[in-house]
Amino acid sequence: MAALSDLAGRVDDVFGRIADAARSAGRDPDELTTIVVTKFHPAQLVRDLHALGIRDVGENRHQEAQAKAAETSDLDGLRWHFVGQLQSKKARQARAYASVVHSLDRASVIDALATDDGTVLDGFVQVNLTDDPGRGGVQADDLEAVAERVLQSPGIVLRGVMAVAPVQGDPRLAFARLRGLSERVRSLSPGADRISAGMSLDFAEAIAEGATHLRIGTAITGNRPDAR
Numbered sequence: 001m002a003a004l005s006d007l008a009g010r011v012d013d014v015f016g017r018i019a020d021a022a023r024s025a026g027r028d029p030d031e032l033t034t035i036v037v038t039k040f041h042p043a044q045l046v047r048d049l050h051a052l053g054i055r056d057v058g059e060n061r062h063q064e065a066q067a068k069a070a071e072t073s074d075l076d077g078l079r080w081h082f083v084g085q086l087q088s089k090k091a092r093q094a095r096a097y098a099s100v101v102h103s104l105d106r107a108s109v110i111d112a113l114a115t116d117d118g119t120v121l122d123g124f125v126q127v128n129l130t131d132d133p134g135r136g137g138v139q140a141d142d143l144e145a146v147a148e149r150v151l152q153s154p155g156i157v158l159r160g161v162m163a164v165a166p167v168q169g170d171p172r173l174a175f176a177r178l179r180g181l182s183e184r185v186r187s188l189s190p191g192a193d194r195i196s197a198g199m200s201l202d203f204a205e206a207i208a209e210g211a212t213h214l215r216i217g218t219a220i221t222g223n224r225p226d227a228r
């Protein structure tokens with residue numbers, strides 16, 4: 001059980017640091033949702049996290065997410081967050097297990113996720129904060145058009161914006177920019193006020209700039225077994 005108690009220690013440590021960062025920013029830690037990103041780890045890690053009280057887990061590749069969700073379908077109250085690039089031909093399948101998709105950035109994916117079958121998917125529009133068009137996310141200029149597309153799509157509720165801070169530069173500045181972009185989305189849809197930002201190394205800066213959804217991998221899971 002050594003591994004489980006190490007995991008429990010990291011969960012406690014990170015949640016403690018999140019609460020500290022929230023209080024330093026004058027915010028209530030209870031308004032934050034922490035998603036533990038379990039990519040490359042086996043389904044057993046998801047079971048261990050669930051036993052420790054974690055209910056929000058994230059994946060960035062469809063096939064891996066689909067398999068893990070199936071292996072853990074007996075766990076009560078688990079919510080899967082899809083945070084990676086999604087192919088539109090896989091969107092229907094992703095909808096079957098995901099409660100939230102953080103990476104909406106193209107009309108084709110949004111249209112493929114839309115449905116009038118009465119189910120609801122929470123969606124975030126991902127913004128590319130880098131100059132590299134190969135990265136996921138919309139360019140800031142296209143933000144309103146993509147957000148409108150989500151707002152017009154049955155079965156998807158627009159919750160807000162998501163971004164990954166660029167590798168180079170001050171993450172606080174990147175997240176300040178994201179906060180401004182969030183305000184633009186909020187002026188289209190006042191309820192779309194959530195911000196998905198902050199990872200293992202920059203969650204404090206994200207919290208300081210208004211993040212509501214943190215996506216934390218290695219700080220909780222330990223090193224990824226098969227990282228690439």
Ligand SMILES: *Cc1c(COP(=O)(O)O)cnc(C)c1O
Pocket residue numbers: 037039060083084164199200201215216217218219
């Ligand atoms: C892997 C991943 C994370 C978590 O990254 P860590 O640095 O391990 O915390 C967050 N967001 C996305 C989109 C990811 O792919």
